[in-house]
Amino acid sequence: MKQIGAVRSSFAPWNDPASVPLVRFEGVTKRFGDMTAVDDVSLSIYEREFFALLGPSGCGKTTLMRMLAGFETPDAGRITLGGEDLAGIPPHKRPVNMMFQSYAIFPHLNVEKNVAFGLRMEGMEKSAVKARVEEMLALVKLEKLGARMPHQLSGGQRQRVALARALAKKPKLLLLDEPLAALDKKLREETQFELTDLQVELGMTFLIVTHDQDEAMVLADRIAVMDHGRIVQTGTPGEVYEAPANRQVAEFLGDMNIFEAVVDSVEPPMARLSGEGMKFFVQDDDCPAAGSKVFLSVRPEKMRISLDPPPAKTPNVIAGEIWDIGYLGDWTTYLVEIAPDRRVRVAQANATRHVERPMSWDDKVFVSFDPDAGVVLTS
Amino acid sequence: MRRDKSAIAAVLPFAWLAVLFLIPFVLVFKLSLSDVALSIPPYEPQFKPADLPAFFGALDFETYRRLTSDSIYVSAYLSSLKFAGVATALLALIGYPLAYGISRCSKNTREMLILAVILPFFTSFLIRVYAWIAILKPAGILNAALEAVGIPPLSILHTDTAVYIGLVYAYLPFMVLPLYAALEKQNATLLEAAADLGATPFTAFWRVTFPMSLPGLAAGALLCFIPIVGEFVIPDLLGGSGTLMIGKTIWTEFFSNRDWPAASAAATVLLFTLIVPIVLYQRQQAKVLAA
Secondary structure (H helix, E strand, O other), X not given: OOOOOOOOOOOOHHHOOOOOOOEEEEEEEEEEOOEEEEEEEEEEEOOOOEEEXXXXXXXXXXXXXXHHHOOOOOOEEEEEEOOEEOOOOOHHHOOEEEEOOOOOOOOOOOHHHHHHHHHHHHOOOHHHHHHHHHHHHHHOOOHHHOOOOHHHOOHHHHHHHHHHHHHOXXXXXXXXXXXXXXXXXXXXXXXXXXXXXXXXXXOOEEEEEEOOHHHHHHXXXXXXXXXXXXXXXXXXXXXXXXXXXXHHHHHHOOOOEEEEEEXXXXXXXXXXXXXXXXXXXXXXXXXXXXXXXXXXXXXXXXXXXXXXXXXXXXXXXXXXXXXXXXXXXXEEEEEXXXXXXXXXXXXXXXXXXXXXXXXXXXXXXXXXXXXXXXXXXXX | OHHHHHHHHHHHHHHHHHHHHHHHHHHHHHHHOOEEOXXXXXXXXXXXXXXXXXXXXXXXXXXXHHHHHOHHHHHHHHHHHHHHHHHHHHHHHHHHHHHHHHHOOOHHHHHHXXXXXXXXXXXXXXXXXXXXXXXXXXXXXHHHHHHHOOOOOOOOOOOHHHHHHHHHHHHXXXXXXXXXXXXXXXXXXXXXXXXHOOOOHHHHHHHHHHHHHHHHHHHHHHHHHHHHHOOOHHHHHHOOOXXXXXXXXXXXXXXXXXXXXXXXXXXXXXXXHHHHHHHHHHHHHHHHHHO
16 A cells, blocks of 8 residues: 555554454444534444544534543443443443543642542552652653642643543543643644654553644554544555545645546546546546536646746646735735636745845746646545 | 723722721621610610720620620630530531532533522521421421321420421532532543543542542531521520520520620620631632632
8 A cells, every 4th residue: 555644653453354343432422402513423443553533623522532531421332442332331430541531620729739640540559649740740741749739830840740640540442532622832742742752652552632733743653534424545644645535524634726627538547537627647546437516626836936937848737827825924825816816825935035036926937736636625 | 001900809808898897897796895874775885985095995805705704705605515516517528429419410410409408598597597496496397207107206496406498408409509619610521531541430439539529518617607606596596495496595695685895795795706717717618729
């Protein structure tokens, strides 16, 4: 199988038919009144995996996680953990721990006592509790703040307390509900890398719920993209980004240019399409038969933009006019008008500091992309 | 300019306290330093600006010495503290489950139940206490009901039991409302977090809900304890001749014995006794506000 995107070592139990998943959702459905929050979801999560549930708010991802923690009961289907059916097991008896989006730190207990809470419930010996709390606080770099009360902590510190508390019992599975949503951008990026390091170091299984695609891509081994209570696609970050299952996934994960087209001819792996008054030549193994209505999708960073026309016979060239420019420092995004009120987005890395003749508003430009940059989608 | 305006805002509560609390207190305190006299008004000395030195010379702490020599005052204070303590404990035992239950109801039910807690305030306090006489008296509603089911009648009216019933009844809203406020604002996610960490619902209550509601319980307890110590109407109407409470003693000194200095001295001592729980209450409230 062709590898796409960044691949984390050779860890891929989901491709090994012999491996047994740690968590299994089988046809799980949850309704709240008339609303179906989770609709017939089946999903397997493997030991030591960092798994992300990604989707817009209200897509059912949090409900799915809360059913695993025991706070909601499925209306249909089965959830198993380590082969054991979780039905009827109350939250306090489940070997999973959760880090809450609001952190849910006990405001009347200091940092140490918050972290120790779960251990005390287990009936762990006092000296052992003390040692574990110290270990956990060191892990999240809060050694010196053990005696502080929660209201004396910054947002980032609270986040760490919540994490230390959830990790303290060394659960089989750690659930993270939007763990970084309340942090500012810089802190969030730092914490993302710390989380992946922690997960590898502790050898635990992490399940994260997030609406932030960057977060899911950076953190997870695999992502399940959810919408309207269903899982639309499951795959590695590279798979869902480079080979989205449909337009919805494509547009949810980053920017995407989409052209409505019809397949003219197919000579695997190449295909010719036409649409919106243009001819396209693309490489896609799964292109449907000639005559099918399809959507050709191309990521902005996989398009090129130039002032001079590309050499003759270059496929997939579109002429246009620059409509808007977004300069981001590392990248520049160009919005190019290719027909009245029809714009495509092109992103270019600013690899050099000086450009002889920078492109400007209203310049006539040529946008092009390679045949293998396009993905043919049927829905 | 702005400073002047904020000064006015600060002056208002102080003026309020000065006019309605400090000045009456100074008058009462002055009375307590006077001597008993059979005249109108029944005390000496009267205030004549001309002979100020003589005026201050005539004031003394003689009455306070009398308070300690007559054991009735000490007994009345201790008895009042006992009544207030026991009643506050009963109020906490009844009010906590009530407030907890209300706080766990759906929003609409909650609002209705809180209204029900406040509803008695729409009727005069005195009438409500009289209603208890009608209920508890020998041929009252309670005994009629007991007789109907074949239980021998109880004589509750004019006993300490009747006083406790009246106190718990009258002060229940003052216990329930602060407790409810503390319980209602508690984040339900905290209980989920406790459950997630292995706490049974019972443990979660004792380790999370209860400790977090302690400021509310403290506020409710002080709001009940402080006025109950000085309570007069309930022990007077529902209590018996043996029911000893300082509020009743002060009233008797003022209006039956016409010993204004003794009554004023007793009232002054009562005030200073209550300063301790009042300061505790203030501290508690400051803490709640700071958190």
